[in-house]
Amino acid sequence: MVANESHQIDTIACERGWFHGDKEDECYQTIHMYMNDELSLEVAIEAITKPTDEICSSAWEPSKESSVERNLWKLHYGILHTAKKTPWRDTAAHNKLVDLVRGPKAHPDPHSSEGVAQNFCFSKNIWSNLGMLGPSTRECWNNSPGCGSGYSVPEIHAWTNINAFVARLTETELSPFWIYCIWAMRSGLEDEHKLDSYIPVATVWPSFLGRSCSIDRRT
Structure with a gap:
């Protein structure tokens, strides 16, 4: 990976309209500072949560529901976009990102009002069930090569990196994203695509999950 590929991926994300973090947003800045060792994990989690x-602990009103949901979208898009920019072979960096998912999941759920509990996206277990991580990840999967992105080297690397990150989340049982493993294997081994785009992705999943990838998990 060239030194400025991270910036190239940022530029491509803006040009193609990828789901990604807003650099001006405090949450994204927290993620960036944490990944650059400017914040400890504990401080980053506090800033994020x-x-x-x-919002959840204060008197509830309809406008606050959208604020809570927006915060969760920003958090997960920021983490997932950072994963795209982080070389998948950089184990230490990817482990830091995994910790940034694990930390909020272990954070106590706020004492939420009934308004939060009725939201289908995250219910009252805002942190412990990572309810918005799944939808955020699914949206990012619309940015695959040939769909929301092209076949340039930075785009192929970004796609491989995010697959590796989601494979790590599956390996650590933080979130069961086996469906993306199935899609990756099919795209690389069965479907007719540009192989230099999809073969790398098909290989990273077994790198983390081993023989588990051979088990049919559709049922």
Whole structure:
């Protein structure tokens, strides 16, 4: 990976309209500072969770529901986009990102009002069930090569990197994303695509999940 590929991926994300973090957003800045060792994991988790906790714990009104949901979209898009920019072979960096998912999941759910509990996206277990991680990931999967992205080297690397990250989340049982493993294997081994785009992705999943990838998990 060339030194400026991270910036290239940022540029491509803006040009193609990928789902990604807003550099001006405090949550994205927190993720960036944490990944650059400018913040500890504990401080980063507090910065990420506190705004949502405060909204949920205050008197509820309809506008706050959209604020909570927006915060969760921003968080997960920021993490997933950072994963795209992080070489999948950089184990330490990817483990840091995994910790940034694990940390909020272990964070106490706020004492939420009935308005939050009725939201189909995250219910009252805002942190413990990672309810918005799945939808955020699914949206990012619309940015695959040949769909929401092209076949340039940075785009292929970004696609491989995010697949590796989601494979790590599956391996650590933080979120069961086996469906993306199935899609990756099919795209690389069965479907007719540009192989230099999909073969790398098909190989990273077994790198983390081993023989588990051979089990049919559609049932």
